[in-house]
Amino acid sequence: MSKEQVAPAEAGRQRIDAALWRVAFVLVLGTFMASVDATIVSVGIDTLAGEFGASVAGIQWVSTAYLLAVVTAVPASGWLADRYGARRVWLVAVGVFLLGSALCALAWSAPSLIVFRVVQGLGAGLLPATGQALLARIAGPDRTGRLISVVAVVPLLAPVLGPLAGGGLLAVASWPWLFLVNLPVGAVAVLLARRHVPVVPASPGRPAFDVQGALLLSPGLAVLVFGLTEVAHGRALTAGLGVAAGLLMLAGFAVHGLRTRRTPLVDPRLFARPPFGAAALALLMLGASVFGTMFLLPLYFQTGRGLSAWESGLLLAPQGLGAAVGTVLVNRTIDAVAPRTLVVTGIVLVLAGTVPFTQLGHGLPDAVTAAALALRGVGMAMTGAPVMNIVYSRIEPERVPRAAAALNLLNTVGGSLGTAALAVVVQSRLTARHQDVPAAFADTFWWVVALGVLAAAGATRLPRTRAVRRT
Template sequence: MTAAANTGEPVESERIDGRLLAMSLVLVLGTFMASLDATIVNVGLRTLGVEFGAAVTEVQWASTAYLLAVVAAAPTSGWLAERFGARRVWLGAVALFLVGSVACALAWSTTSLAVFRVLQGLGGGLLPPTGQALLARVAGKARTGRLMSIVGVVPMLAPVFGPLAGGTLLRIAGWEWLFFVNVPIGLVAMLLAVWLVPRVPASDDVSPFDLRGAVLLSPGLAALIFGLTDLGSQDRNTVLAVTAVAVGAGLLAAFGVHAWRSDRVPLVDPRLLRTPPFSAAVLALFVAAASVFGTMFLLPMYLQTGRGLSAFEAGLMLAPQGIGAVAGSLLVVKPLIDRVPPRTLVLVGFVLIIAATVPLTRLADLPDEGLVATLLVRGVGTSMIASPVMNIVYSGVDRALLPRASSALSLVNYVGGAVGTAGLAVLLEIRLAVGGDVDAAFATAFWCVLGLCVLALAGSWRLPKVSPRDR
């Protein structure tokens, strides 16, 4: 990397050298670790319940606490990166995540586990947005797109490989390794980051911390996600869940009013939505997250209840979607992301997802080979959405605003996944209660997924129709 890169300034070169690629892989390693942990523990909930002598509903708080901490921490990532420097915040987030992981492995009760998962989630919530903003700033606009084709697929892989990794660990080791596995990965990522990731200085003109916005936004997101998650669970408390959703929506509405009227820079600036490419990009990313996370909720449940597979076997059946995402990212998106209009890539991606979702509406008639092929195509389509969308934002936003934009995109991904999962869970339960067999109920849920994708396809026409290189 050149001297300019070592000072944190973007290098307007189109060549991706080995050091820059290695740096991006290090940042991806941290992001993947945090994203994977959000799903890997779900496989071990029953085992944890036996270990602590608690009901699965009590142990479920281990997953809920992590998710709530993630969405509470993510909005602050932009301000922290500006105030202390992105690399310092990223390293601190990895350290906090590792401390939380070790504490979780040493937990002695469900209560202590939930508390330590909050600590872990605070670090995990900072990692993806800080890492992506750091990568975009160091790479510069000429190379951000191709690097984002590597980074952008990571959040989509977590719900695919999480159950498989969790099942494998429980087969060969104790439940503690659901958390201890993060330690070697995190330490390697930190050591390599100190060597490879350049220091990005803190901003000289940092706005005061938006305390009022933080008081409204973080609790509002946490309440909304909690309510949606509880609505999607089988043992839900409907009154509590609806109350939490209403409180969360009210706090978020109050934050919106505050952010629009504030003379200072808000924690997350909704005025970014005035920019047509940004608003269309947010819609595409939201629906893609809802589709991927929602499908990864529905399919394991169907494979275990409808086809009698174990959790490990179900995870193995879902792996082709991750393989398709990696292949599409490296073989399709990476060489085309700067030469083809974003709208073209995203539209083709949604067409592939729609084509691969249609067979899922008839799962009872879909053989295993057909399901594998369907998930491969779905994975390729998914890879063609996230990276071009992030490239639109990162290549069009002023360098000083990168941390704030990255924070907003991470929130869209988290909330989209939670809304998709909870909405489909409620729809599935209603369909089962109304009557009909399991196959018909899952078919209805996947028709809903199909409708979401068609809506996103229509909205994607607003994306830029000029390639980043031509712009």
């Protein structure tokens, strides 16, 4: 395919040809970089603190700033794709991410590294949503489900691959390679995208940018996440102000989005349209459960059992294997089985794989840990892709970029809020349990189970039947 080529007219065919698989592979490279980078750097926090002479609390902003930048960028991805075309926005996002990566490797102090991580996070926040929107438009509704089932496995593998890659790099190279490793991957992604990814036309309406919404939504989300991270650090005043200000700004955005006559940055009315509302609730709760667990387990392995980052990554590997198995299963059944059946079954498997971790206080054999993580991996693969397919296959093509932005926003916010909230819970349980680490983490996993139950409740409202395909 040449770069001038417009999305194929024959997207309604069932067959996925080699050219379309190439497009999916190229676009997933962007998601891979953004997903793995969030975890690969977390392994090197102690190393970075020593390199720059910073406190652990201060150097944690290397991760927090990246997260806040991602949350800030995601809402704008839909408008940017509408205005300039998803392919162009995706290429620019990769460029911004690579620029941020190079600058991070050249950082001379902790503050400079934090600033450059913001640049990196802004690019990373645009990649998953624009990549999914582009893939959905190119593939067409008949093929989107099977492609998304493969693409969606990448974020599930990031918590496994990140610690392994980070630990391996730090064992043989200096800290700048935590960031330099992105450069060859990103360069290959850009070259392949210019050759193989077709152009999808921008929205003919060229909608105006929702300035008021942008001033409320992105900062509101960032302030809310910041407030919750401050709760985890025990700073009550800044935490309370952050949470209150964030909620007020988000409430203001909701009112603005419902009243404005222009196209809002993220349309609140989308959430009232079946099946988007149910899918949104399921993704929000599932994001909190999945990413919250991927925060808790490595922390427990390293603080409760004294394992290294590399050893923790190896112990998490069965989840990646389970996700791969789940991806194959979903790819073969996503167009034949009712969406609700797939998603509810997946959430039940995630719950079944989470319950054993509520028994950490009684000692959990490694074999049980591995089996539980594998089960979670299968279940996670059976939830995310079908939920996204439900929305992409039932929504008008011109609304796909906005829907992709909303879905990725929910997943990101769910993961961010879930991680921050569970950090608060585990800290309080450590105090209540007098620093009994296994018991404190076991208590916290009951909260993860509760989040999974809420996700299942949302999933029961998903459609019972397959989508009527749009042509």
